[in-house]
Amino acid sequence: MGYGGFIKTVVRIAVPAVVSMIPGMQPLGVALASAAATGATGGSFKDALMAGATSYIGSNIARSLSGTQAAVSGAPPSLPIGDGATGTYFPSLEGTAGTGAFSSAPFTDPVGLSATDMAIGSALNKSDEALQPLVSKFTPEGLDQTFGGIKKGLDTTFRSAGNVLDKLGDVVLNKPNLSSSLISGTLSPGPTASLIGGATSFTLNQALLANTPEADQLLADQGYTPIQIQYLKQEARNRLSQGAFEALQGSVTNPGLAQEEFNKILASGIERENLALGPEVTQQQFDTVFDNPNLGQNILGEEEGLRKQAFGQDISSAFPGDAFQSLDDNIIDSIVQERQGPAQEKISRFSARGNLNPTGGRTANQFIQSQVPQAQERVREVGEGVLGGYQSNVQDVQDRAKQQASGYKLGDELFDVTPFSAERSGLVEQQQGQLGSDVRGALGSEPLFDVSGALQSAGRAQGVVSGQGQNQSFLDSIAARELGSTSSRNRRGLRSRGSGAF
């Protein structure tokens, strides 16, 4: 009973062999590489291959490989131009954790992406091993048409489609009539830039990183399409970034973070610097930024700052401004009524002793009633004071949270706002429930109603003696005259010297 090992082996050997040696088979090679990557990660090889076939026209990875191979062979790229694609930046560092500052954004192609292209690019980036047997055929080693060349290709590392620059970045691009102004311009002469036979020549990497119209023209003269140039430029830029990343890994001391987290911080820091440089920079401009000896510490410092900023946002979210509801009107009314009742009882007792006639009593009660709005305002005022005290307690909790967060250092345990948030919630719940009693306590014996004022008002309303309203002025005049005529009183008093009227 066979297992199909023979036919599988024939397929396994023959297909890559044909792909490697027959012009025009590059699209299949790229699709196979992508499908192999998918298969290696548990997906369906066949489905991925068919999807790759459907989308290969738009696959810029195929274009890139084709264009790069064309650069080696001297022939112009043969694949049609589609839309763009991306190479994931620092492929081994994908994924996010913790705060947003940890994430490493993909380095996207400015010419635009299709979802399929993204998927293929991602697959290429994620499965090195699966790619080696197939994509390596497109490397100079892989172009070795002997089987030994193919086997040797199996041992090469191929991280992404753009890594063809690892092999081809130093390929010299020749253009006999290249203007000498290219040299005197912004193109930086790298270690392999040279004058060959009187003609100016540059490596592929140098031309890609020159970012001058002349360099672009040089690339175009090699047969690269504008989109291919853009893609390769991005890959060249990615290679610079990768180099910077690896340099930082070796030079920056890990402050105690897990290695993966540390790597992500460096990668995201480089990404920030890279993006800040803008889309088109020369290698010199790039090196100026990334050769900074303090770059690593700066990145760690920025990360620490970003984390503290994130902690601050957590605290702000956990401590919104209005922790407590304002004093409810029902509570205010309740407290006012508690004070209004005794005030009115005093007036009633005063009246019961005969000190107030009906007019005076009514006037006094009206006076008390008129003081209700003022009493309410006072209660509200006291309530605000109590709430302020509550808020101060909450603020104390918040201040402690801020203090702890501000003391964070990379390598420490991440700040967690949860216990502070829980303390705040408990405090709010407890104090909101005792607000009424606390306001009563704060009011103490402070009178909300002016009983004396009410009685004075009543006295003025009813006059010095009792009487009907229309007679009051007359009676008061008499009473005043009585009080003011001392001589007559003496004359008529018990201690008078004469009998007087009697």
Next chain:
Amino acid sequence: MAELPPELSTMQPPMQEQPTDGFRQQITPLTEGGGAAGAFVNELMGIADDLGFLDEAFTPMTVGDQADIQDPNIDPMQFLSKEQLTTLVNLFMSIPEPQRSQIGNQLRNELPPQVASRLDAIVRFVQGRDAQSQVAM
């Protein structure tokens, strides 16, 4: 009528899914640029798909696969029908030189000698049968 060589005498009707052209057509855009070699690859992968081996052809060899390759008594083409075999060999032979020889050499170098020799016998058989057919016509 030509006799089947020993390698094919025990060939059983393949236990396989009904072949469909869907997969072949789907990948044609990827292979048509390769001319005859592309057509060969297209058919080879199509047959592997028909047999349900396509996914496994691009993953590491299993122990069973390795046993197949090393077993001197294994029938190399036991899963293939005569029609499939004929089509495959004819497409292979239509690949221009020197690429055809190079591909053949790679196969011979990779496969164990006894299996490679059987492969050569299969190719010769199909060629001979076709030649006889041409004469008969």
